Amino acid sequence: MGDIGGEGAAAAEEAALIPAPGRLSAPAGAAGARCVVDADTGIEAAAGTEGVARWLRSTVGAATGLPLAPYREGESRAGDGRVRLRIVPALADELGGPESYRLTAENRVVTLDGASEAGLFWAAGTFRQLLGPEAFRRAPVSGRGAWEFPALTVRDSPRFGWRGLLLDVARHFMPKDGVLRYLDLMAAHKLNVLHLHLTDDQGWRVEIRRYPELTETGSWRARTKIGHRASPLWEEKPHGGHYTQDDIREIVAYAAERHITVVPEIDVPGHSQAAVAAYPELGNTDVVDTAALSVWDTWGVNPNVLAPTDHTLRFYEGVFEEVLEMFPSRFIHIGGDECPKDQWQKSAAAQRRVADLGLADEDQLQSWFVRHFDTWLGARGRRLIGWDEILQGGLAPGAAVSSWRGYEGGVTAARAGHDVVMCPEQYVYLDHRQAPGDEEPVPIGFVRTLEDVYRFEPVPAALTEAEARHVLGTQANVWTEALEDARRVDYQAFPRLAAFAEVAWSRLPAPPDRDFADFERRMTAHYRRLDALGVAYRPPSGPRPWQRRPGVPGRPIDGPPPAR
Structure with missing residues (x-):
């Protein structure tokens, strides 16, 4: 785990930190020394650290029952303990970036230093892990008055600045409280980007005030396929829901307090039937009766994809205007994936657009569509990001790419000078099954075990x-086609999300040399943290009876993952 000296090995084993820190050491010549936190421990919050102090009181304070009162030097007794919070910008150069931190714990003093407020927040998260699984509950359960852990120093910084989780709330809606809960789970694993997939064929989940039918009509469907699309099973009841703009602002603010950026995804020009059902003129009306959709x-x-018309462009400019008001993120995701060109090939209006623009084909027509919003977002100080299909027909100059169909799209984009977020489905699509066999619920996609995820390498060789x-x-x-509720999302995400978080944060050796056995050992402690957080994870021994979905067909895919 990281760079651990001999005297720090025992402390590291007891701490069982996830993600693994860059360096952990014990005080020289003080093997077995302990740090104690109790009712007399206060928080000494330097300027700029007040938000982290509030978070510590609301989480660690609530779980332990300790008051963690403000520490004032002149009012405190000599023996009082304290948690010192400081912003130390020089740590960015010393340890590697603005999210760096240093944690020092000895006797009755814990010092948390962050290169920025974000780094300090990650230090506070490490402190919480050191206190043990009970520190992840919402109220005290043991009645103990003192909490102790090994005296140690942690020096740490993340490998990547984008450590993301996509939640698909379009296929199965996740109520606001569920999203807030996942922000807490992300924070506990030092993940810092929530990609919120808000629109798709199966539902439109965000209020757009100038277009009320997007949620009045587009946010619910009459019934839902159970399992893979070839399944004969249906849930014969309406499914729906959406977030008001105030809900979104609450989610964004809650995320910001945890140093998580929320990146919205509004799909264009494919994955858009919910929008067309609400506003039929957005579809290719000369080849399909969109009013019947x-x-x-x-x-x-x-x-059923969007029509490449000026009206469609103006409509979505209106959508994005409101999206930008709700989401301050630098990146705005526009989807751009899985856009069949059949309707454009048959549409006289679309073919006139191809001719008028002097384009070679429908791939270039999609590129024109993406480029329009790349320019539009750039003029407003934002950046477009889309799935790797936006490479087809030529990539917009300022666009970044989410590489999902293996490594190839990411390699192509990076070689062309475009920024990339690596998320190849063969490794990190967590809706895919976690083991072979009939016991896995709705066996979708590739078999990717906890170890497979741990051995994922984001940077293509x-x-x-x-x-x-x-x-x-x-x-x-x-993705939530086969994940109908929060328990199913938990089951698919965990424990693999813990392995992914370590891949995203820690500077691990190349995959053949990664110490999965050490990760499994630390997971033994981490499962207890997940229990305290109420996560319905997949146990190492396999699904519990109520986690199975017997008789619901999935879509198994065989084959090894692609070379990187």
Whole structure:
């Protein structure tokens, strides 16, 4: 685990930190020394650290029952303990970036130093882990008055600046409280980007005030396919829900307090049947009766895509205007994936657009669509990011790429000078099954075990050092076609999200040399943290009876993952 000296090995084993820190050491010549936190421990918060102090009181204070009162030097007794919070910008150069931190714990004093407020927050998260699993509960359970852990120093910084999780709330809606809970789970694993997939064929989940039908009509469907799209099973009841703009602002603010950026995804020009069902003029009306379309109730690639018209552009500019008001993130995701061209090929209006623009084909028409919003977002100080299909027909100049169909799209984009987030489905699509066999619920996709995720390497070996600098980071994706509620999302995400978090944060050796046995040992302690957080994870021994979905067909895929 990281760079651990001999005297720090015992402390590291007891701490069982996840993600693994860069360096952990014990005080020289003080093997077995302990740090104690109790009712007399206060928080000494330097300027700029007040938010982290509030978070510590609301989480660690609530779990332990300790008051963690403000520490004032002149009012405190000599023996009082304290948690010192400081911003130390020089740590960025010393340890490697603005999210760096140093934690020092000895006797009755814990010092948390961050290169920035974000770094300090990650230090506070490490402190919480050191206190043990009970520190992850919402109220005290043991009644103990003192909490202790090994005296040690942790020096740490993340490998990547983008450590993401995609939550697909379009296929199965996750109520606001569930999203807030996942922000807490992300913070506990030092993940810092929530990619919120808000629109798709199966539902539109965000209020757009100038277009109320997007949620009045587009946020619910009459029924839902159970399992893979080839399944004969249906849930014959309406499914829906959406977030108001105030809900979104609350989610964004809650995330910001945890130093997480929320990146919204509004899909164009494919994956758009919910929008077309609400506003039929957005579809290719000269080749399909769009007025007869409803929100899609099954899964797969949908042929009903947006019409490449000026009206569609103006409509989505209006959508994005409101999206930008709600989401301050630098990046705005526009989807761009799985856009069949059949309707454009048959549409006289679309073919006139191809001719008028002097384009070679429909791939270039999609590129024109993406380029329009790349320019539009750039003029407003934002950056477009899309799935790797936006490479087809030529990539917009300022766009970044989410590489999902293996490594190839990311390699192509990085070599062309574009930034990349690596999220290849063969490794980090967490809706894919975790083991072979019939017991896995709705066996979708590739078998990717906890060890497979731990051995994922985000930076393709084919890139030069200069090209690799375009890899902003990595992201695990949780698509919810077969995940009908929070327990199913938990089961698919955990424990693999813990392994992914270590891949995204820690500077691990190349995959053949990664110490999975050490990670498994630390997971023994981490499962107890997940229990305290109420996470319905997949146990190492396999699914519990109520986690199975017997008789619900999935879509198994065989084959090894692609070379990187």
